[in-house]
Amino acid sequence: MGSFDQLADLNACRRRLLDLHLLGVYANGIGFGNLSVRDGVSRSFYITGSATGGLPELTPADCVRVVEYDFAKNWLSYEGAAIPSSESLTHAAIYESDPSASAVIHCHDSALWRTLLDRAPTSSKAVAYGTAEMSYEIMRLFKTSDVQSREILVMAGHKGGIVTFGKNLQDAFEVLIRARSESAP
Numbered sequence: 273m274g275s276f277d278q279l280a281d282l283n284a285c286r287r288r289l290l291d292l293h294l295l296g297v298y299a300n301g302i303g304f305g306n307l308s309v310r311d312g313v314s315r316s317f318y319i320t321g322s323a324t325g326g327l328p329e330l331t332p333a334d335c336v337r338v339v340e341y342d343f344a345k346n347w348l349s350y351e352g353a354a355i356p357s358s359e360s361l362t363h364a365a366i367y368e369s370d371p372s373a374s375a376v377i378h379c380h381d382s383a384l385w386r387t388l389l390d391r392a393p394t395s396s397k398a399v400a401y402g403t404a405e406m407s408y409e410i411m412r413l414f415k416t417s418d419v420q421s422r423e424i425l426v427m428a429g430h431k432g433g434i435v436t437f438g439k440n441l442q443d444a445f446e447v448l449i450r451a452r453s454e455s456a457p
């Protein structure tokens with residue numbers, strides 16, 4: 273896959289998340305956190321590849337362009353050599369639910385997660401990360417909560433899991449930083 277317009281923004285945002293340890297690699301070698309940006313006004317979006325959490329800087333080869341998806345079949349098609357993040361359909365569910373959303377951040381923040389659990393829009397505890405159910409759960413939250421205006425949600429079934437979004441990555445990042453500063457003791 274070739275380079276894309278928002279790659280520099282994506283790397284800048286990732287660096288800040290890495291510095292804050294909101295994205296990275298656990299001691300067991302498992303990476304966490306992923307970012308995506310919508311491709312213009314289309315349904316397609318660019319998302320960081322699986323197992324890229326430890327990389328300080330991503331190249332186009334570390335990302336994929338998700339071009340089509342089907343929630344019911346838990347299926348997607350993509351362009352690129354990387355393996356799309358296992359949470360790609362969660363990102364897709366946000367783009368489907370909010371046409372003004374053009375960037376999504378999924379990070380891990382244990383303190384913020386504990387503070388916001390059931391106070392901010394929260395996905396069901398019964399729904400695990402990276403499942404088809406999670407995309408339906410996200411779409412349900414858009415119908416039943418104020419997630420569209422708050423631009424943040426908590427994944428009860430995925431410890432530490434936070435998702436923010438906005439009209440660009442800077443926006444989504446600011447939502448996250450604001451929530452952290454408001455919840456700081």
Ligand SMILES: [Zn+2]
Nearest residue numbers: 304305379433
């Ligand atoms: Zn996660």
